[in-house]
Amino acid sequence: DPATRYLSDGMTDELIARLGRIPTLRVVAPTSSFSLRGKPMDVREAGRLLGAGKIVEGSIQQSGPTLRVDVALVNAADGYELWTDEFTADRSEMFHIEDAIAKAVVQKLNLPPAPLPIQPVSREATINPQARDFYQVGLEYLNNRDPDDISRSVAYLHKSIQVDSGYAQAWAALAMAYAVMRSHQADEPPDTYYNDALAAANRAIALDASLPRAHEVLGLLDDQHWKWREAAREYRQALQVDPSDATAHQWYAIHLWFMGRMQAALREMQVAHHLDPLSPIINADLGRALCYAGHPRASLAQYRATVVLAPRFALTYAFMAETDLAMGNSRQALANASTAVTIWGQPSEYSLAEIGVSEAALGRKALARKELDALQQRATRQYVSGVLLAWLYWNLGEKARTFTQLQRAVRDHDFVMMFVFGPLGAGVRADPRFAGIRKSMNLPLQETQL
Structure with a gap:
């Protein structure tokens, strides 16, 4: 009913x-x-x-x-x-x-x-029944992971808290809603909802320190502000309470990418997939984890399985293009990036960058610059990730501009920086100037691969 x-x-x-x-x-x-x-x-x-x-x-x-x-x-x-x-x-x-x-x-x-x-x-x-009703409606919208539904989730969770300000689970769900909202609204600066998410998560913890959802949100927020030790502690605490929390395993895997621990990250993402086998984003992230761990063919196989599971999930094609580029298959990368655009209905900033890099790899620099111009024009109207601009600059041979954009991304707490730690960022990481980026992100100056 x-x-x-x-x-x-x-x-x-x-x-x-x-x-x-x-x-x-x-x-x-x-x-x-x-x-x-x-x-x-x-x-x-x-x-x-x-x-x-x-x-x-x-x-x-x-x-x-x-x-x-x-x-x-x-x-x-x-x-x-x-x-x-x-x-x-x-x-x-x-x-x-x-x-x-x-x-x-x-x-x-x-x-x-x-x-x-x-x-x-x-x-x-002690929970007010009306507060619980608002909470459950908000949770239903949150689980849909749709941009409009996340906004509705925030509205209902606020109603729940207005009725019962001591409802810890509602605060934790509100923290989660704010934490994931930015990933669905990439045209806003990365920290747009950071303070809201942080305040809600801290309030949830103050009311009930055992809530896994609040701890995993704090872990994500710490990661996004380059607080690696604190983030790891929050993820471990969440998983200690709830070992079946797929999102905590997924986010901890991404944390391990930044640490250069690609094999450990793959194991965590496999656990997340085992716990949430029908989640399109976890399936797509597993493909990325396989690529980052040095298994590109297995990565492509995982992406193909994800397409069968969720044919209209555009990120699968965008991530698949990343693996194609890592394997040197630029034409297929261009095709997959273009398919993502078709599904989205318009070019995302990520797809513009992928198409531009694919064109550059095919020797079509003029077409690559056309995509760069489109990104730069978009940046006059909304936020555009410095990482994606840097990726295009690097492939067009403009290394100084590459690092200018990466420095901006670090200052902005742009979580797209995770991409730089994958196989396509190897050349950038080998540049001596990347030591400054690592220092700004509170990472060891020497890269480790585990």
Whole structure:
């Protein structure tokens, strides 16, 4: 029922968060779980797509203030129901239902009862029911990862906090919304939402220091401000509480790219993919991780699999062009970058840079300069990453301008700097002037590859 979907999504997200904290249990992330919502699919097929041995499924019916939740634990191999039950409670007592379901699932899976570090019911019992409703709607929008929906998420999460300023999970979700908003609005400076995200994450931690989402947001914000030691500590803390947090594994992998630890980064991204196998961005990032770790052919295979999973996800083609360029296949890079433009409907700054670099590699410098001119013109109207301008300058032989733009990117806390640490940035990193960039980013002056 669309009218109660936010309730079922909220309960699903909460159950995933609770069960994901059990170290011996792998719990599929919300992104992948929600991608199958509403699709007529046999539970055995769902289990195959998710890589899950057991599936919890259920439904919510509302009659006035009363909720009825039907839930079942199903063996994905044969569709056999291992356990079913029905729960009825007032809407304000949803946390009691979530608590009972989580404990029942653990019991039916024959897991030791001790490792279920669920949030105490006494803490949730104080949450205002209206605040929880606003939170769950905001969470539903946040999980969509659509630019307009992220803005809607922020609005609803603010409503939740206005009703109950002590709602730690709402603050953590708001921090996440602000943290990812900039990646969907690249025409704004990198730090546009930094202070908002930082304040929300710190408030969440002050209310409940155990929330993984707040710690992973702090980790990302520390990374973006070149605070590497602090970022690593936040990611580890998030993963210590919730080992099944796919986003924390994904962001920690990106952190390791900056550290030059490409093999460790690949392992973290593989874990993220294992936990969230149907997430388009994690699938695309796995392709990038394979490329950065020195496996370009495996990278291309992963991108092709991602295209099958999400044919209209443009970043897959943009990232694939990066691997093509690393392999010296400039014509294919140009084709993939152009496909990304077709899907987006207009050239992004990233695709303009990729097309320009591909043209330069093909010896067509005039066409490369045309893309550079387009980027420079765009920069008069909106923010354009210094990294992308630097990439074009480097491939056009303008090294001084390359480093001028990289210095600007570092000052701006431009996270596109991650690209410089991949294979296409090897020439830039070998230039003696890059030592100054590393120093400005609080990185060791000597590069290490692990």
